[in-house]
Amino acid sequence: MHIPAQKYSKKDVLNDLKYFEIVIESHPLYNDHLDNSKISEIISAEQRNIQEDSISYFQYKVILGKIFYALGCVHT
Structure with missing residues (x-):
């Protein structure tokens, strides 16, 4: 469950983005x-x-939204 007040560490977000790109x-x-x-x-x-050093849940959601929008359709 995601809590809107939750923060994500910069390191974890960068790792997620790199993995997503791969x-x-x-x-x-x-x-x-x-x-x-x-x-x-x-x-x-x-x-x-x-x-x-960290970003909010909402910032992370916006980043992922931009990527999913560019994908158009998600099959994985």
Whole structure:
């Protein structure tokens, strides 16, 4: 269960984003039919934008929302 007041450490969020990027790049559906550079750009921009030691639940949800929007359809 996610608690809206919860904070996520910068290190954990960066690890999640890197893992997410690897999964997208290695999945055949996404690799063959998506412009992965757009998703990589979103992930890179978000990694640079995290300046504090932690981010809020809502900030994390917005980051994931941008990535899912770029994916269009999630099959994994």
